[in-house]
Amino acid sequence: MHAHRKKFRLVVGSDGAGREYGNALAADMRASELVASVIDIGLDGQTRSAYPEVAIAAGKLIADCRADRALLVCHTGLGMAIAANKVRGVRAVTAHDPLSVRASVLSNNAQVLALGQGVIGLALARRLTVEWLAHHFDDPPSAVAKLGTIRAFEYLHSPAECPPDQPH
Numbered sequence: 131m132h133a134h135r136k137k138f139r140l141v142v143g144s145d146g147a148g149r150e151y152g153n154a155l156a157a158d159m160r161a162s163e164l165v166a167s168v169i170d171i172g173l174d175g176q177t178r179s180a181y182p183e184v185a186i187a188a189g190k191l192i193a194d195c196r197a198d199r200a201l202l203v204c205h206t207g208l209g210m211a212i213a214a215n216k217v218r219g220v221r222a223v224t225a226h227d228p229l230s231v232r233a234s235v236l237s238n239n240a241q242v243l244a245l246g247q248g249v250i251g252l253a254l255a256r257r258l259t260v261e262w263l264a265h266h267f268d269d270p271p272s273a274v275a276k277l278g279t280i281r282a283f284e285y286l287h288s289p290a291e292c293p294p295d296q297p298h
Contacts, residue, residue: 137164141191141200143171143184148203151247151255155201158256164263182213189217192241200242201259207244214242218284226250231258235265237273
């Protein structure tokens, strides 16, 4: 069915609040015909990495072309997506429904899906992950133009940070 498509080099990572789902999803990904390899970040019970460390490490693997996509799990998925998006060239989303998962790839070419163990059940997380892997960005002109606008800003502009004593 997907024989003509390249298999993904996948990163699966979690912090303590997402470890149960992270481990289950990593096992699922290792068994998937769509996955060539899985790199674990923060999944073993001994690792106590905070979500920003996990997400940034996963984002760097993508930015360095050592992985194609990352699946990250924390309590809500929100912190993981925010942190991964700080890595230049990475597009990360939190998505807990099929439409958002589909659009994250087809419209936004997001390489990172962040899920919340405290937000959705494991069965839905598994279903969304399988759907996420099945979608491929095929360069639709309207999406390419929009992503070009994002990329141009990301690479050409470096907005000043607010001073620490100012609200963001």
